[in-house]
Amino acid sequence: MRLLVTGREGQVATALKEKGAARGVSVTTLGRPDLDLSGPREAIVEAVLKAADGASAIVSAAAYTAVDRAESEPELARAVNAQGAGALAEAARRLAIPILHLSTDYVYDGSKAGPWMEEDATGPLGVYGRSKLEGEAVIRASGARHVILRTAWVYSPFGQNFVKTMLRLGAERDKLSVVDDQRGSPTSALDIADAVLAIAERLDGGADDASLHGTFHLAGSGETSWAGFARAIFEGAGRRGLTVPEVAPIPTSAYPTPAERPKNSVLSTDRLHARYGLRLPDWRTSLETVLDRLIEGPGPKTDTDTQTEPASRNEGRTTP
Template sequence: MRIAVTGRTGQVVQSLIQRGPQAGATVIAIGRPALDLAWPDGVLAALAEARPDCIVNAAAYTAVDKAESDEELAMAVNAEGAGAVAAAARQLGVPVIQISTDYVFDGALPRPWREDDATGPLGAYGRSKLAGERAVAAAHADHVILRTAWVYSPFGQNFVRTMLRLARTREEIGVVADQIGSPTAATDLADAILSVAAGLVARPGDGILRGVFHAAGGGEASWADLARAVFAASRAIGGPAAAVRAIGTADYPTPARRPASSRLDCGLLAQRHGVALPPWRDSLGPCVAALLAGGEV
């Protein structure tokens, strides 16, 4: 199976490249300048060159706070660009997997979010990703939209890397404790994507495998919970650690509002695709070890 994935350096892309071989997949990463979602005219040619059996759109505008003042570019990349990728997949006759986000929800539900719950993004980034979901669905019937959340990995910038870096110079770190979500290891997400892709390719006429699904790590945590777990894993192997001081969202103002609860119910993915991501705590230790071994924090 040949999988073309948009982007080159992102956490999901790098994880797909790492995990692809053991799933029997050749992963071809295509990013700028060959493919730029802000300029959709070149998307088809770039993807066609890879001769894919499936396309994964993992590239995105992900600067959540910056998007508040740059919504036009966020929409160009996350909505129009995503639609162009799906249209290219339709022209190439292959399925497309669109990576989306918990930020399409407003965070007000007291239970984990299901796929059929009403969306209501709080900010520009979430609006752009929701527009991308709709553009993909309109452009190509043979699609899967995978919403994920709180992604961390040994690659790129993410919360786990930031906590380890801060712990090298601080004894105590204030971390938001009133936002709850589903931490997700990008490597686990990559395994899920590869499994979903294999199913789409093997069963081209099976509509039950198409549509919107949630794919996130098992369990839940606040950002403060996640930080404490990071430091416990780091401390256990002689790495940096700091005390965590729980703070409220109001104590850490940002340009973009975040959902208070973005826990994702992933039961539908397990039911229809037979895919369930491991508990986030199981995957955190290896990620922390990899980051420390890389000497980049």
Template sequence: MDTAPARLSPILVVGRSGQLATALGRADRSDIHCLGRPDIDFDRPETLAAAFAALSPALVVNAAAWTAVDAAESDPEGAARANRDGPALLARLCAERGIPLIHVSTDYVFDGTKGAPYVESDPISPRTVYGRSKAEGERAILAAHGRAIILRTAWVYSPYGRNFVRTMLNAGMKNPVLRVVGDQLGNPTSADDLADAILAIIDRIDRTGWRDDYAGLFHAAGGGETTWHGLAVAALREAAKAGQPMPEVLAIGTADWPTPAARPQDSRLDCTRLHDVFGIRLPDWRDGVARSVARLMAVPAA
């Protein structure tokens, strides 16, 4: 059942220094409050209740997560606290206040063997500690709160913080030849574009009030698809336009670049439901890469 619209303000963004939290914090909205450690710390649950009491948010965006995929393999308890227990507590606090929660999840909840883009109703089968912790977080949130929106995204990059695009640009400045995995498929996603999508969802709720079809799982990733090799080449070509030398980029197989955590071979996400419900499509990943690289090349590396 629809409810009467009300301005969703203030907005609490859990997370402060990550790519998505940084992008949301840069938005032209004075009512967005980004809180990270020590103000909000999933390892200290009491900080969440204190932040809610101090801010009285009308909506919460959880942009905090354990995203160190390989490190999670050796610390499953830490990954679970960050990706399951903390978000579950957030969902309960939001449910107590009757406010929406927007939570960001990952393509790693899938095993990558479908051979076609995943839709929200596809069964999940995570292959890593990270993926399992995120899947458990999804289940806990949906069980705790009927006004939770979970956005699965993938391959996030931006001009901020550590990410694949920035790593490739740095490597390209130092090495004439790079070797990049070319047999994994996915949807590179600009953190800025994902932030815009989240703000558009908030604006939609502002206009319509909460609707039951807003709840649940949505895929929110950049338009189009490529491999890590394709993403590296696109980023380096953009950097070359600004004068950085263009290295040779060789495509290698997953087996040639072993990692502690197995990567999904094909984790493409079908984002149709996001458009059908909210009228939102994220821009093509190549556009986001061009914008991110332009910003990186215009300012000194942090």
């Protein structure tokens, strides 16, 4: 099986390269400059058709993911996450292959008390969530066979994410204030990659009935707050010999950001389990795997491209 994955260095794209190689699946990544999702529709379609080379599915893992910056760049966010996604779906339709598209928990407004179900009303609070929701709608309307996977709180050994931010800040400070009144399910990109590969294999294997298409939640099992996530990261880091800071829980109101985030982002993954038999591991288990890879010896391994404002780039958040 061969997959064409958008995004080259993104967390999910990188995890797919790694997991695909381990599974004997050929993964071709397509990213800038060969594919610019903010560019003209026909150029996107052409780039995908050119790179497809017998792919069984397109995995749409590239996105404009800078949640806060999107508030001041709404046109770019919409171009990439809505129009770009639509162009990918058009390419999938022309190639007669399914598109597996990553979406987000930020399509919900966070007001529900329990876990969100796929059929619950959406109500994004910011530009990013609105652009992703529009992308979903464009894909549904495209005529392409599609699997939309709403995931949440993504972290991994790659790119920029909350775990890497915590390890970096934890090495610099004695105390970190972290938001404690937003809840969600941390999700390892490595687990997302395993699930995406299993879904693609199932579709490729001819098991292509309508119940396998549509919208699904794909998130780690269990839930926590950002502060709870931070505490778990530092407990793991402490066990691996790092000196760790104290985590001070704070309310969202104490850490205003350009984009409002949902208070409750917890996603029910029962539909994915019922239709595909897939359930991601408990987030604490997957965190251990990622910490093992990020922490080696006396200090955290850090990428040279670690930036000073990681929380603005991804969906995670802490205090600066």
